């Protein structure tokens with residue numbers, strides 16, 4: 001049985017792991033989150049997750065989990081907005097259209113690193129400028145890729161999703177569960 005370490009300051013990732021019953025330690029990371037330019041967005045988001053994981057060194061029997069979530073539309077990557085103007089631009093771009101949310105995940109352990117990603121397709125309602133301004137005033141967009149949080153007030157922006165909802169929130173917990181099982185980490189198995 002391995003020990004799980006979450007390399008993340010994201011409250012969402014912590015909550016998703018707790019929801020499924022994982023026992024883990026949290027080690028927030030401070031990695032460079034600039035997307036590499038010489039690779040696909042899928043590879044780039046995986047690379048960012050790997051960078052976060054590599055800020056820690058796994059001891060034998062430890063698995064370090066790190067992730068990165070990105071919103072993409074038409075080949076353009078939307079990370080966290082730097083200010084309200086950028087949040088406004090992002091939400092205006094997403095209004096009435098469909099985008100993808102990609103979360104890259106890295107599982108770093110003494111024998112190497114496993115990397116994978118999950119993609120969810122999200123369609124937004126038409127958003128008028130008053131709604132966008134009110135949503136930004138709620139401060140919810142600040143620390144979120146694409147300037148929205150589907151799990152919060154941002155739920156009213158969303159028309160439809162195809163794929164894993166939890167992936168949009170920041171961690172594809174179902175896929176992660178199946179991957180972690182191969183390291184002997186399974187909260188559904190209770191030891192006596």
Ligand SMILES: Cc1cn([C@H]2C[C@H](O)[C@@H](COP(=O)(O)OP(=O)(O)OP(=O)(O)O)O2)c(=O)[nH]c1=O
Pocket residue numbers: 007008009010012013028029033052067068069070071080101143144145146148149150151154168169170
């Ligand atoms: C699209 C979307 C993103 N997000 C969040 C998930 C991520 O926390 C954030 C994207 O930023 P990330 O850089 O992936 O994560 P983080 O900086 O919050 O945490 P850490 O790097 O320490 O692991 O956007 C939501 O919470 N809801 C949503 O609907």
